[in-house]
Amino acid sequence: MRRNRLLLTAVFGPYGIKNRYAESLGMQMELLNNQITRMQGVHSPRQAYWTFPLYLLAENISVETTVLDFPSWRDFKKELARGYTHVGINFIVPNVLKAKRMAEYVRAHYPDTKIILGGYGTIIPDLQDYVPHDALCKGEGVRWLRAYFGEDTEAPVKHPALRSPAYAYLYGAKGRPSGAILMPGVGCENGCKFCITSHQFNKQYHSLLPTGEDMFNACVKIESELNERGFTILDENFLKQSRRAQDLLAVMTERGKPYVFDIFSSAEVIKKFGADFLVRLGVRMIWVGVESKHNDHDKTRGIDLKKLFAELQSKGISVNASTILFHDHHDRKTILEDIDYVIGLGSDFIQFMNYTPLAGTQLYRELDAENRLKDIPYRHQHGAGELFFTHPHINDRRDHVRYLRNAFRKKYLKDGPGVLNLGITAIRGYQSALEGHRKRQAEGMTWDQEALRYVKSATPASDRFMELRLKMMKRIAENARPMLVPAWVFAPNRRQRLKARLAMTMYREVLGPSDFKQRMISAVLVVTGAVEKVRILLSSIIGREGVVHQPHSRIERYPERVPMQEHDSIRDQAVVSRPINDVLQASYRSAEEQAGN
Ligand code: SF4
Structure with a gap:
C-alpha cells in the first residue's frame, strides 16, 4: 500500500491583483493595509501573514507532510510532481476560484490523490459545484485531521514556532520580520450573530493550549527557537478564558519572563480584568469589537467604551476598535453618525468593514429567511465591496465601496496615522x-x-x-x-x-x-517614505489604491522540519531595522472574520 504523503497548501498568488481568479480590493494577504490603516498612504505599515493553520496541522500529525505557503502556480505544480496521496487546500470564500483551479488540476493530473478542503471557504453552501473534493475539514482542524488519518485525536497539541509576518515594510523601508504567533484555541462562546468564527465552531471554544502553563511553555519554546518575545495571540476572545489568562500572568511572574502580547478580546472581559492586569500581562495592543453605537450585543452593553479605551491607552495599551458599516438601521444619515461615533471613541486604529452575511451565521439565516441574500459571485464576498444582501436604505454598490473608503479617510484625517x-x-x-x-x-x-x-x-x-x-x-x-x-x-x-x-x-x-541610531532610522524612513509616496502615486495612475507587495513562497517539510526556504532570500534583503517591526507586528485576521470581538 502506498504510504500517505500530505501536501497542505495555501492558494496561489499573485495576491491583491485582479485577474481571472480573484479581485484586487481587499484581497492582499495583508491585515493592516487592507482593513485597518487603509487610506493612510505612506503611513500604512505593510505586512503579510503566513497561513498559520497549515503549520499547526503539519506539526500535529505523523503523516509525512509538506506545507506550501504563498505558492506561485508554478510552485504548486512543481510540488505536486513530488507525489502526494492527499492535498489539503486552505482558502477563504473570495479565493474560491483559485481553490477550484488547484483542485481541478489535481483531479486531472493526479486522479488517485485525495483532495481535502479547509479554511473559511468551506462554508460555501454549494461548494461541491465549484471545487471538486473528497473531504471538508470542518471545526477544529487538528482533531479533524488526526481522526481522518486514524491518529490519536486527544494527543497533546504541539505548537509550531512560527515567526510572522512574511514581509514588513514601514514608510517604504523593508525590515526584517519579527514577532511570533500563538494559537491557544479557536471559536468564541459569545455567538454574535454575524460572526463566522463563533458559528463555525458552534459557539463553543476549543482549547489547543488549555492552561496558562501550556501557553507559557509554548512561549518559551518559541523564544528558544526564534529568539522572539513578542506574540500575536490568535484567539478570537483571549481573555474569555479567564483562568488561563490569570495563570499565564502567574507563571510569567513566577519565572520572571515578561512576554509581550497583542490580543483580541471583547469589551466585557476587558472591563472585568481591568487595565492594571493587562499591563502586567504585557498586552501591547488589543482588538475590541464596537460594531455600532446602537448594537445590542452583550459584550458591549452598558460599557462606556470611550472611557475604557482612554484608560487602556493611558496605560500603554493600543486599541484597535472594529466596527461594521451597513447595519439595517443605517441610512445615509445614521451610517455617518455611527462612523463619527466610533472615531469619537479615540482608539489608535479602527477596522471598518461592510456587513457580511457568511453562510453558517445567524445573520445569514435571518437574511435568507427574509429573502434578502443577493446572488453576488463568491469572489466579490470580501467585505470591502458591494453588499451581498439587500439593504433597507442603501443599495448602490458604489455607495458600499465609497462609505467604507471615506470612513477610513475620515479617521486618518481626524486622528492621524495609526503608527503615530x-x-x-x-x-x-x-x-x-x-x-x-x-x-x-x-x-x-x-x-x-x-x-x-x-x-x-x-x-x-x-x-x-x-x-x-x-x-x-x-x-x-x-x-x-x-x-x-x-x-x-x-x-x-x-x-x-x-x-x-x-x-x-x-x-x-x-x-x-x-540617540544616534534612532535619528539615523528616522532619516532613512523619511527618504524611503518619499520614494514610497512616488510609488503610491504611480500605482494610483494604473488604478490601484496603493503599492501591491507579493509575499515569498515558503516550503516546510515534516516530520523532519527542513529549514525555511524563504530565509535565505530574507537575509539578503536590505534590513533597515528590526526594532521598527517589533512595534508593528500585528494580529492576523482574515476579511472573513469581520469586525470581531
Ligand atoms: S464577534 Fe468577537 S465576541 Fe462576538 S462571537 Fe465573534 S469573536 Fe466572539
Missing part, C-alpha cells in the same frame, strides 16, 4: 507605569493575583516582575520613536503635524534626546 497613535500610547503608558510603580512601592502596595488589583501589603516586597515589565515597555516606546519624524514630515494636515511634534516633545521629556 501607537507611538503616543507607548510613551504615555511607559510614563504612567513608571510613576505608578514608584508610588506603589513607596506606599507598600503589591499585586493581588486573585483580586486583580494592587492592595496594601503587610509585608511589601520589591515588585521585580513589574521592573522587568517596565524595561519591556520602555523598549517598545524606544522602538516606536523613529516613526515620529516621518509621521511629522508626511502628516496629512496641520493638526496631525502638530500632534507629531507634541509626541516628539513627550518622548524627549520622558526618555531624553534621541
Whole structure:
C-alpha cells in the first residue's frame, strides 16, 4: 500500500491583483493595509501573514507532510510532481476560484490523490459545484485531521514556532520580520450573530493550549527557537478564558519572563480584568469589537467604551476598535453618525468593514429567511465591496465601496496615522507605569493575583516582575520613536503635524534626546517614505489604491522540519531595522472574520 504523503497548501498568488481568479480590493494577504490603516498612504505599515493553520496541522500529525505557503502556480505544480496521496487546500470564500483551479488540476493530473478542503471557504453552501473534493475539514482542524488519518485525536497539541509576518515594510523601508504567533484555541462562546468564527465552531471554544502553563511553555519554546518575545495571540476572545489568562500572568511572574502580547478580546472581559492586569500581562495592543453605537450585543452593553479605551491607552495599551458599516438601521444619515461615533471613541486604529452575511451565521439565516441574500459571485464576498444582501436604505454598490473608503479617510484625517497613535500610547503608558510603580512601592502596595488589583501589603516586597515589565515597555516606546519624524514630515494636515511634534516633545521629556541610531532610522524612513509616496502615486495612475507587495513562497517539510526556504532570500534583503517591526507586528485576521470581538 502506498504510504500517505500530505501536501497542505495555501492558494496561489499573485495576491491583491485582479485577474481571472480573484479581485484586487481587499484581497492582499495583508491585515493592516487592507482593513485597518487603509487610506493612510505612506503611513500604512505593510505586512503579510503566513497561513498559520497549515503549520499547526503539519506539526500535529505523523503523516509525512509538506506545507506550501504563498505558492506561485508554478510552485504548486512543481510540488505536486513530488507525489502526494492527499492535498489539503486552505482558502477563504473570495479565493474560491483559485481553490477550484488547484483542485481541478489535481483531479486531472493526479486522479488517485485525495483532495481535502479547509479554511473559511468551506462554508460555501454549494461548494461541491465549484471545487471538486473528497473531504471538508470542518471545526477544529487538528482533531479533524488526526481522526481522518486514524491518529490519536486527544494527543497533546504541539505548537509550531512560527515567526510572522512574511514581509514588513514601514514608510517604504523593508525590515526584517519579527514577532511570533500563538494559537491557544479557536471559536468564541459569545455567538454574535454575524460572526463566522463563533458559528463555525458552534459557539463553543476549543482549547489547543488549555492552561496558562501550556501557553507559557509554548512561549518559551518559541523564544528558544526564534529568539522572539513578542506574540500575536490568535484567539478570537483571549481573555474569555479567564483562568488561563490569570495563570499565564502567574507563571510569567513566577519565572520572571515578561512576554509581550497583542490580543483580541471583547469589551466585557476587558472591563472585568481591568487595565492594571493587562499591563502586567504585557498586552501591547488589543482588538475590541464596537460594531455600532446602537448594537445590542452583550459584550458591549452598558460599557462606556470611550472611557475604557482612554484608560487602556493611558496605560500603554493600543486599541484597535472594529466596527461594521451597513447595519439595517443605517441610512445615509445614521451610517455617518455611527462612523463619527466610533472615531469619537479615540482608539489608535479602527477596522471598518461592510456587513457580511457568511453562510453558517445567524445573520445569514435571518437574511435568507427574509429573502434578502443577493446572488453576488463568491469572489466579490470580501467585505470591502458591494453588499451581498439587500439593504433597507442603501443599495448602490458604489455607495458600499465609497462609505467604507471615506470612513477610513475620515479617521486618518481626524486622528492621524495609526503608527503615530501607537507611538503616543507607548510613551504615555511607559510614563504612567513608571510613576505608578514608584508610588506603589513607596506606599507598600503589591499585586493581588486573585483580586486583580494592587492592595496594601503587610509585608511589601520589591515588585521585580513589574521592573522587568517596565524595561519591556520602555523598549517598545524606544522602538516606536523613529516613526515620529516621518509621521511629522508626511502628516496629512496641520493638526496631525502638530500632534507629531507634541509626541516628539513627550518622548524627549520622558526618555531624553534621541540617540544616534534612532535619528539615523528616522532619516532613512523619511527618504524611503518619499520614494514610497512616488510609488503610491504611480500605482494610483494604473488604478490601484496603493503599492501591491507579493509575499515569498515558503516550503516546510515534516516530520523532519527542513529549514525555511524563504530565509535565505530574507537575509539578503536590505534590513533597515528590526526594532521598527517589533512595534508593528500585528494580529492576523482574515476579511472573513469581520469586525470581531
Ligand atoms: S464577534 Fe468577537 S465576541 Fe462576538 S462571537 Fe465573534 S469573536 Fe466572539
